[in-house]
Amino acid sequence: MITFYLIIAALLFGIGVLGILVRRNVLVMLMCLELMLNAVNLTLVAFSRLHANLEGQIFVLFVMCVAAAEVVVGLAIIVNLFRNFYTVDVDIANGLKN
Amino acid sequence: MDYELITAFIFGLLMLGVALGVIVARKPFASALFLLATLLLMAINFALLSADFLAVLQIMIYVGAIAVLIIFMVILLGAGNKPNEIASSGCACFLNISSWLDGFFDSSSKLEFISEWFQRLVAQGLISQLLTLAFKFFLVLLFSIGLSALLYFSTDWEITLPAVERTGSIHELGRVLFVKYTWVVEFIAILILVAIVGAVMLAHEEKQPLLPGRGLKAKQK
Amino acid sequence: MLLSNEHTLLAIPLLPLIGFALSFIIGQKSGKQLSGIIATSCVLLSFLLSCSLFAALLTENSKLQNRLAEIPEFTNKLNLAFSVLLGDWFVVGAVRTSFELLFDNLSAVMTLVITGVGCLIHVYSIGYMKADAGRPRFFAYLNLFVFFMLLLVLSNNLLLLFVGWEGVGLCSYLLIGFWFKDPNNAKAGQKAFIVNRIGDAAFLLGIFLIVTQVGVLDFASIAESVQVINPRLIEIIALFLLIGAIGKSAQMPLHIWLPDAMAGPTPVSALIHAATMVTAGVYLIARMSFLYVLAPQVELLIAVLGTLTALFAATIALTQNDIKKVLAYSTISQLGFMFMALGVGAFSVAIYHVVTHAFGKACLFLSAGSVICACRHEQDMRKLDCGLWKKMPETFVAYLMAALAIAGFPLTAGFFSKDAILWSVFSSKTLVSEFLIFDVLLTKILFGVALFTAFLTAVYLLRSVVLIFGKPDAGAKVQLATISPATDSSEFSVVRWSRTANLTMLVPILVLGFLSLGFGLVAGSWLMEFLQAENLAIEKSFEILSSTVAVVGIALTAVVYFYYRSWVEQLLNIKLFSRAHKILLNKWYVDELYDLVIVRPLSLLSNICKFIDKFVIDGLIQLGAALVNLAGETLRELQTGKISFYLVSLFVANLTLLVLIFILKLP
Known part of the structure; x- marks a missing residue:
């Protein structure tokens, strides 16, 4: 049964990666990033349940905190991006071109 | 009949389907809503894995804070709208709700107001949209149930999870967290x-x- | 004595060097005439000092001889020399070179000639360059030249001699191209320098060989250890030094620069190309005489080369119409005589001829300069038919005296030295050849050619005398109005000749003329003894033979050109003579031959090299740069600036790494 959860987590991670690569809207990319983080969380919890070890769940706690902090800062950056370019298309910021 | 396994199947596959919706949805607001659903279903998964504290924490942090923040951003930045209409899109949303509430509380006949509003919705085609959306969701649900049934009956899954106490209890978690x-x-x-x-x-x-x-x-x- | 001998010796070359610096500095600032006076006084002072040093040498030498006479067992000849050591130049391993000056008999004679004739020519130049704007530079260069020449003859070792050698070459270049605004003058200067360089390269090779064989460079040490060297190497060293001398003294294959060098001012021609620089080659071989007596095959080469050059140049001088060109070829011819003497081992006789030739040729050049000045730079002799012998009598007398001397009129200095050369060739027993059966026959052949050349010398010199100064013909082309001084083309002005300037030009000419007449009688035999010449008992019959040849030549030419000039033109109408005349007039087409054989292939080669340098070498480098550029431009396409692209590349790289590490198990 753990296998099932691991597979689910892997697939969820894959969906998240796919979303980041494919979508151009920066907010949707952020959401897909959250998907990836959640997939990792699921993996950690599954393993913690398998080994009856609490450390996995503690790590998940920390991951959640970091994810929260990261979302906050990321959103601030996106706000700045929007203020400068008036759009959330991520391809607009091509100042490093050539 | 291992109900735990079946439940795990259903909710796991459902979560995957909703996650697909995140990346597939046309409007960013729809993506945000799908994300919300994914996070909720993840909490259920945590609960199924005996990590109840984490499940609650998931709802509090992810759903309650992060997803809300994202939805706020989607509304404010009017993702996909033309520039200089930032304020207008967000305000329009609020104005719509507040005006409906005003209308609701000001109208004499509540039932009539609601039926009128409902007819307007039908005329605008929003009801059909909602029905289509519900239909799609139902399809995904059906799909996940079916697939999980298929999985359950086709493979010999390892059923043996170690019979442990409630390892995800907050007491235990707190002790390890603040000591180690x-x-x-x-x-x-x-x-x-x-x-x-x-x-x-x-x-x-x-x-x-x-x-x-x-x-x-x-x-x- | 105010100064010690060593200090005097040091001062002799240093004074002209100081004169060079002062002429430049002071001459530019204050009146231009001052530079001439400074330069002349420096050289005059140097001459006086060398005279006093010479006297000191004589007294010391006589004292030494007196002392040696008291020791009956001592039979060797011993001679005194002054030397002063300034310090080491460089010490590399066993090779040590130093700044050392040597004043022995040979150096004394050369120094006196250089400073004496140089002083007179400086005086002349004050008048000649009176209105020239570049006077300070001229006198500075002249002084620099005297310094280098003195360094050359006073040096104790080959390397310092080479410094002087190069220095005089440099000054020659600077002075030939003095009026540099005319590109022909600059080209003539370049030609002189480049041809000299060819000789210098061989000279350097000779010096290197000596260093590798003997390890020292000063003359005394080489003379001591010259027996040690492999005989074949001695010949090769002698050959290399000879090639250097050929370049400097304008002998046959490398003579081409001297006629073109006449583009410089006349005092330059007189000093450098008649009296001093061209004799540097003769001096070198005389100095290295201990080497040349051990290289008989090279000696043979020198003798033959000298004779051929003398004949060759004399034939050309017969037909030339430019005054200075006649004198230039005459110089080459007389240098051939000197080399002839060197070839048969009569080194002192060659030096004697250097001295007499210096007087005579300098006088000839300076008087020619006066004539050119007076006739407004007309240098073609045929156009000068205006009875100059009446209008410039002093110049005429001086020119005649010097011409007679060089032609070999009996009892002039030139006669004595030329006679000595002819006698040493005739009676030489040291000329050895492995290639000819009859050694004796060879010397007689050379003597015959030399005698014929002496006859030709008389002919062309008297021809020039009559043509320049002769009585006016009907159809005189140049009218002598006012005598104008030499001018730079940028500062032309017809100025009446001042009496002082006339005097400064006249006195040196007359002094030199009298010297060339009377030196032989007065000091000839003493000079030969001083230079330790041998085999001087010339038979009476021989003297009569050579004087007859000279007199006949002189008289015949004078008469023909004076009275029967039309005969000459009729002679030239005969086809054989006119063809010969054309060849001789064009200098045996040597310049054209060199141009075809050497210059054109070299310039083709240099063009090829230029092409290779520009396209192949530079092209390779540019190709490298272009490749880098291309790579940069191509890789620049990767920087799209799009975040989505960066994310995809991140993902792909990550995936690749994971595959490599976990699936293919690469560490």
């Missing part, structure tokens, strides 16, 4: 503080004078 990982907790706290300060700094905006008078006042100062 005190320093990490402190550092995480500092990290969050840094994130807050950084976000405030990044998002700080110069005050733009909106009215001529205000501008003059600013100059006189």
Whole structure:
């Protein structure tokens, strides 16, 4: 049964990666990033349940905190991006071109 | 009949389907809603894995804070709207709800108001949209149920999970957390503080004078 | 004595060097005439000092001889020399070179000639360059030249001699191209320098060989250890030094620069190309005489080369119409005589001829300069038919005296030295050849050619005398109005000749003329003894033979050109003679031959090299740069600036790494 959860987590991670690569809207990319983080969380919890070890769940706690902090800062950056370019298309910021 | 396994199948596959919706949805607001659903279903998964504290935490942090923040951003930035319509899109949303509420509480016949509103919705085609959406969701649900049934009956899954006590109890978690990982907790706290300060700094905006008078006042100062 | 001998010796070359610096500095600032006076006084002072040093040498030498006479067992000849050591130049391993000056008999004679004739020519130049704007530079260069020449003859070792050698070459270049605004003058200067360089390269090779064989460079040490060297190497060293001398003294294959060098001012031609620089080659071989007596095959080469050059140049001089060109070829011819003497081992006789030739040729050049000045730079002799012998009598007398001397009129200095050369060739027993059966026959053949050349010398010199100064013909082409001084083309002005300037030009000419007449009688035999010449008992019959040849030549030419000039033109109408005349007039087409054989292939080669340098070498480098550029431009396409592209590349790289590490198990 753990296998099932691991597979689910892997697939969820894959969906998240796919979303980041494919979508151009920066907010949707952020959401897909959250998907990836959640997939990792699921993996950690599954393993913690398998080994009856609490450390996995503690790590998940920390991951959640970091994810929260990261979302906050990321959103601030996106706000700045929007203020400068008036759009959330991520391809607009091509100042490093050539 | 292993109900635990079946439940795990259903909710796991459902979560995957909703996650697909995140990346497939046409509008960013729809993506946000799908994300919300994914996070909720993840909490259920955590609960199924005996990590009940984490399940609650998931709902509190992810669903309650992060997803809400994202939805706020989607609304405010009007993702995909033309520039200079930032305020208008968000305000339009609020104005719509507040005007409906005003209408609801001001109208004499509540039932009539609601039926009128419902007819307007039908005329605009929103009901059909909602029905289509519900239909799609139902399809996904059906699909996940079917697939999980298929999986359950086709493979010999390892059913044996170690019979343990409620390992995800908050007592246990707290004991390990604050005894073994005190320093990490402190550092995480500092990290969050840094994130807050950084976000405030990044998002700080110069005050733009909106009215001529205000501008003059600013100059006189 | 105010100064010690060593200090005097040091001062002799240093004074002209100081004169060079002062002429430049002071001459530019204050009146231009001052530079001439400074330069002349420096050289005059140097001459006086060398005279006093010479006297000191004589007295010391006589004292030494007196002392040696008291020791009956001592039979060797011993001679005194002054030397002063300034310090080491460089010491590399066992090779040590130093700044050392040597004043022995040979150096004394050369120094006196250089400073004496140089002083007179400086005086002349004050008048000649009176209105020239570049006077300070001229006198500075002249002084620099005297310094280098003195360094050459006073040096104790080959390397310092080479410094002087190069220095005089440099000054020659600077002075030939003095009026540099005319590109022909600059080209003539370049030609002189480049041809000299060819000789210098061989000279350097000779010096290197000596260093590798003997390890020292000063003359005394080489003379001591010259027996040690492999005989074949001695010949090769002698050959290399000879090639250097050929370049400097304008002998046959490398003579081409001397006629073109006449583009310089006349005092330059007189000093450098008649009296001093061209004799540097003769001096070198005389100095290294201890080497040349051990290289008989090279000696043979020198003798044959000298004779051929003398004949060759004399034939050309017969037909030339430019005054200075006649004198230039005459110089080459007389240098051939000197080399002839060197070839048969009569080194002192060659030096004697250097001295007499210096007087005579300098006088000829200076008087020619006066004539050119007076006739407004007309240098073609045929156009000068205006009875100059009446209008410039002093110049005429001086020119005649010097011409008679060089032609070999009996009892002039030139006669004595030329006679000595002819006698040493005739009676030489040291000329050895492995290639000819009859050694004796060879010397007689050379003597015959030399005698014929002496006859030709008389002919062309008297021809020039009559043509320049002769009585006016009907159809005189140049009218002598006012005598104008030499001018730079940028500062032309017809100025009446001042009496002082006339005097400064006249006195040196007359002094030199009298010297060339009377030196032989007065000091000839003493000079030969001083230079330790051998085999001087010339038979009476021989003297009569050579004087007859000279007199006949002189008289015949004078008469023909004076009275029967039309005969000459009729002679030239005969086809054989006119063809010969054309060849001789064009200098045996040597310049054209060199141009075809050497210059054109070299310039083709240099063009090829230029092409290779520009396209191949530079092209390779540019190709490298272009490749880098291309790579940069191509890789620049990767920087799209799009975040989505960066994310995809991040993902792909990550995936690749994971595959490599976990699936293919690469560490």
